[in-house]
Amino acid sequence: DIVLTQSPGTLSVSPGETVALSCRGSQPVTATHLAWYQQKPGQAPRLLIYGTSHRATGVPERFSGSGSGTDFTLTVSRLQPEDFAVYYCHLYGRSYSFGQGTRLDIK
């Protein structure tokens, strides 16, 4: 099974900054199957990015995804207060695995 490893585990940043969250696969990943989710406390996850780089409906342009092979990145530009949450990468198919998550905290 493919294991997804996210880094860092926690990131403390200030509103207005730009951050890059990493997701690395233990084997090469089909880019069309790589997605990113945002989860806030007490809520279900929300699909942000599918197919590595395509924003889901209603997702602001400050969220962008990139990557190929084993290395994928979610970039959040000009952080807004509502962006502080936990972010998960996910591989559809094969192992259907999730990364362990990256928490964005307000500095």
Next chain:
Amino acid sequence: QEQLMQSGGGVVQPGGSLRLSCAGSGFTFSNFHLAWVRQPPGKGLEWLSLISYEGDDKFYADSVKGRFAISRDNSKSVLYLQMNSLTVDDTALYFCARVLEKHVRYVVSFGFDVWGPGTTVAVSS
């Protein structure tokens, strides 16, 4: 409005059984693969199972294979998860999710685009 509504969670003793339900509305239920995902308290997301449009194909995580069974009734727009031989490690918030299949430039990309609100399962003696 496309949504999934869940029911069936609760408290159960180790070794017991529970069935979760997930009702879809606002979309053509039979046009979508569906999945179950869980989240233990304070932990991350774990994919459990996925079922194809008509229920012909079913996939399970190793952690639940042989104990959990996914099914669907498209005539009622309901997804189910039958959970047997439950252990304390199955204590979690359980989500159902719809599979997005997006055709972009001749290739298909995937994600879980609609989620239920979650239902809590607590396994305790």
